[in-house]
Amino acid sequence: MLNNNNQQTTSVETGVPSVGSIVWSAGRTRAQQAINLYANIDYLRPYFDVEPKEILHRLLHVLIPRWPSPDENIKPELYGPTMIVFTLAAILIYQMKLASHSVQDGTLIGTSFLICFGYWIGSSFAISSVSFICNTHLSLMQILNINGYALFSHCLVLFLATFIHTGHDHLLFYGLWCIVGGMAAVRMMFIIMARTINPRYRILLGLFVGAIHIFFLLYLHFAYHELAESVSHALNNEATMPIGLPVKPVLPLASPMVDVVSKLNNRVMARNN
Template identity: 35%
Template sequence: MENTRSRNRANSISNDTQTTEDTLYAKLSQMVREASSKQMTDTLNSYGRIDLFRPYFDVEPRQVRNRLIQSFIPRKPSQMNVSSDMYGPTMIIFTLVALLLYSMKSSGYTVQDGTLIGTAMITCFGAWFFMSLVIYTLCLMFNVDISFIHFFSLYGYSLCSHCVVLLLTIVFHPLHSHLFFYTTVIIFCVPSVLRVSLYLCSRTHDKSHKLSITVAAYILHLSYLYYLHYGFHVVVEEIDEILGDVQQSSVISLPLSAI
């Protein structure tokens, strides 16, 4: 009798163990399936987000070259072809960053590399977005028929004139004067911003609105170039001094806190 009871108890224990193992396997399989499905969903979502930006960067080098050349040539608005290309303007901004870095290095300014690179990136990309946003806000106020993406691309290509002016002032640094700088501004920057103004004015009906948009475009476009030429190195040096003072004060406070 006792043998029968012990045998039944052992069978029940083995059955419970088997049930527990099956439950663990089932939960483990469910966790694996959930993790796999979550990973696949995240992958598909990431590809979907990439596909959203692909049309703005899917351009041919020949198209970018033609748009760079056309950005210096004011034409009739009916002959202008404004696209939603973001590749060209992005490369222009990176070129502008590289020119600023090289200008600071060649001028003999000694600052921390992290400060210089970070300030140049924020200055260039931030200015591109800020100036485009300000002018586009005026376009919304004056009922100008243009989308933000198209204007963002149009204004980004116009900043190629800034790259040319900075490059010329860097190359001819031992010889250049303020007259040389202003001459390059007139030759390259004025036609570039004139092209932007003509296109916006062609989509504006009120003459006073056309004047306001033109004045705003010229002021922002040329003021930014003057800042890059005259004021950028001053801002970088001030930021570097502030960071240096903060680091020095933190180093001094460490021994005091240890005492």
């Protein structure tokens, strides 16, 4: 009996390393295959193969909110969204320079690229995760496409609100935010809601997507934007006085000195006489 138990333990002990090595090698092989697949340029090439006319057509339809047809195909294309995010980053850099925004660890270019690309990829992953829970028939590449083209409204609103500096700049921004940003948000909501089967999840997912899109535009404007009056004064080279600095009275301090000098002059004149 002891010999049988010893034989079983030794067989199990000798078998564990072999099984572990097999599992390790299989996992390493699959991970290497996945890395080679996504690192291959040929895998990403179909997502950037698009005609300029098609990009222009999609940019125009971003601001036209309509319920998509059931058989409408959403091509997972990333060239247009990538160029839109680059444009948004360039506008954000100019806005940071106007607002005299400083970065302690890093540069303005790195900060703007991190914000824009981080939002695009991060929000797309968040929408994809919630869409998976709500049983929405959209892939991650399709969500990246929809979310990227929706950022075209952010480019328009920030461009007009940054380069048109008037006394009612915030009113202009709020108008563009409601009209342009709202239409793009509704368009994206309709596309995602049309691919969601459950009506209850459809409304919740649409509100979630629209809120992310709208509030990110508010963040970009008010986080890196200076008051319109200060910007207009800086562009027109007008001198601005610092606010809140105490102003010392000059005349009340000078009048006692004048009295002292006049008294001394009177005494000198009296002695001479």
